[in-house]
Amino acid sequence: MPKLVARAYTMSLDGFAAGAGQDLQNPMGKGGRGLHQWAFATKTFRKMFGQEGGSDGMDEGYASHADDNIGATIMGRNMFGPIRGPWNNSDWKGWWGDEPPYHHPVVVLTHHAHEPIEMKGGTTFYFVTEGLEAGLKKAFELAKGKDVRLGGGASVLRQCMKSGALDELHLVISPVLLGTGERVFDDFADTAERYEVSKFEASDKAVHYILKKR
Amino acid sequence: MPKLVARAYTMSLDGFAAGAGQDLQNPMGKGGRGLHQWAFATKTFRKMFGQEGGSDGMDEGYASHADDNIGATIMGRNMFGPIRGPWNNSDWKGWWGDEPPYHHPVVVLTHHAHEPIEMKGGTTFYFVTEGLEAGLKKAFELAKGKDVRLGGGASVLRQCMKSGALDELHLVISPVLLGTGERVFDDFADTAERYEVSKFEASDKAVHYILKKR
Numbered sequence: 320m321p322k323l324v325a326r327a328y329t330m331s332l333d334g335f336a337a338g339a340g341q342d343l344q345n346p347m348g349k350g351g352r353g354l355h356q357w358a359f360a361t362k363t364f365r366k367m368f369g370q371e372g373g374s375d376g377m378d379e380g381y382a383s384h385a386d387d388n389i390g391a392t393i394m395g396r397n398m399f400g401p402i403r404g405p406w407n408n409s410d411w412k413g414w415w416g417d418e419p420p421y422h423h424p425v426v427v428l429t430h431h432a433h434e435p436i437e438m439k440g441g442t443t444f445y446f447v448t449e450g451l452e453a454g455l456k457k458a459f460e461l462a463k464g465k466d467v468r469l470g471g472g473a474s475v476l477r478q479c480m481k482s483g484a485l486d487e488l489h490l491v492i493s494p495v496l497l498g499t500g501e502r503v504f505d506d507f508a509d510t511a512e513r514y515e516v517s518k519f520e521a522s523d524k525a526v527h528y529i530l531k532k533r
Numbered sequence: 534m535p536k537l538v539a540r541a542y543t544m545s546l547d548g549f550a551a552g553a554g555q556d557l558q559n560p561m562g563k564g565g566r567g568l569h570q571w572a573f574a575t576k577t578f579r580k581m582f583g584q585e586g587g588s589d590g591m592d593e594g595y596a597s598h599a600d601d602n603i604g605a606t607i608m609g610r611n612m613f614g615p616i617r618g619p620w621n622n623s624d625w626k627g628w629w630g631d632e633p634p635y636h637h638p639v640v641v642l643t644h645h646a647h648e649p650i651e652m653k654g655g656t657t658f659y660f661v662t663e664g665l666e667a668g669l670k671k672a673f674e675l676a677k678g679k680d681v682r683l684g685g686g687a688s689v690l691r692q693c694m695k696s697g698a699l700d701e702l703h704l705v706i707s708p709v710l711l712g713t714g715e716r717v718f719d720d721f722a723d724t725a726e727r728y729e730v731s732k733f734e735a736s737d738k739a740v741h742y743i744l745k746k747r
Binding site: 332334339490492494497498499503504507509510511512514516520526 | 546547548553704706708709710711712713717718721722723724725726728729730733734735740742744
């Protein structure tokens with residue numbers, strides 16, 4: 320059975336997946352860039368953005384395997400861009416330039432219909448307006464038997480854990496405090512016992528946890 | 534200058550210092566015991582409760598040094614006991630039996646006056662009703678030039694971080710999800726930037742963080 324997984328999903332020590340105040344200058348919100356230092360330092364991420372070098376070791380191990388057996392990605396609209404409300408003929412095509420680092424179909428959950436956007440390198444953005452369940456169905460169809468990766472944001476992750484749709488979470492805790500932002504583990508009273516930590520280990524930049532559904 | 538420190542302060546992966554529903558049967562709230570497995574396994578904690586054996590290694594290293602240079606402890610009333618409201622002549626003397634593991638003066642913050650309680654082994658509980666600042670003043674007096682350890686709970690810790698009174702926090706994250714309980718990092722927008730992680734490392738049971746005031 321294909322699985323729904325979240326990988327390299329990064330949270331601050333105080334529990335936030337992104338800082339407050341997301342906008343064009345701060346795609347990850349205020350302080351959000353510090354959150355992802357562990358990833359930006361890896362060979363895999365540097366290569367993704369056309370840069371040389373980068374770290375080997377534990378962080379690189381996780382980064383380089385994050386897309387293993389992934390056939391499609393699903394994400395909330397805020398992860399796709401800073402636009403809220405109707406698209407108003409915006410030509411926004413995501414944060415990632417002409418050739419996004421996905422190289423597979425990406426389902427974007429939104430309340431506002433939009434034609435698919437085909438990018439270079441195999442990424443096509445599909446927009447689903449009928450809710451999370453319809454979005455997951457579409458993503459699994461597009462993944463053609465492979466797993467689906469949940470990109471974010473925190474509210475989509477929370478919903479998928481609450482419904483039990485998420486099979487596995489690779490959570491990374493960065494040693495930073497953000498103070499405010501999007502809280503990952505919120506209103507989780509009935510959800511916490513569904514998941515357990517099967518493994519954790521620390522690199523010099525972050526702590527990696529694997530959570531699995533019980 | 535004597536410092537205010539919190540040590541071996543344990544939080545779940547989802548950010549709670551204790552489970553919900555604290556009572557006589559569950560001093561640490563529902564699920565709270567799982568939170569402290571890393572500590573209960575150490576030589577130091579086992580000895581504290583009259584048991585043989587226990588782990589050496591990283592967890593034991595932190596546990597065995599948690600009281601270094603500590604002259605007094607300060608804690609909120611809920612950490613002292615399950616009684617809420619007036620004492621009503623209760624003979625409650627804490628969770629820890631005749632000889633509590635403190636062996637130094639302990640200041641308990643409460644809204645309800647109570648005579649000091651002298652226990653075996655050097656622990657005396659003092660009750661301060663004039664608020665946190667008065668409690669800290671009393672604790673530093675009793676510590677006679679040594680450091681003061683903040684025992685908990687989460688609301689006292691939060692207040693001491695917000696006011697900047699806390700100099701250092703040894704935070705331990707246990708790989709468990711509690712879902713509900715007392716959240717450690719809450720309403721921290723203006724406080725987060727005051728503290729930074731100076732060190733972190735993982736044992737096989739938990740991750741240890743040292744946070745210092747900037």
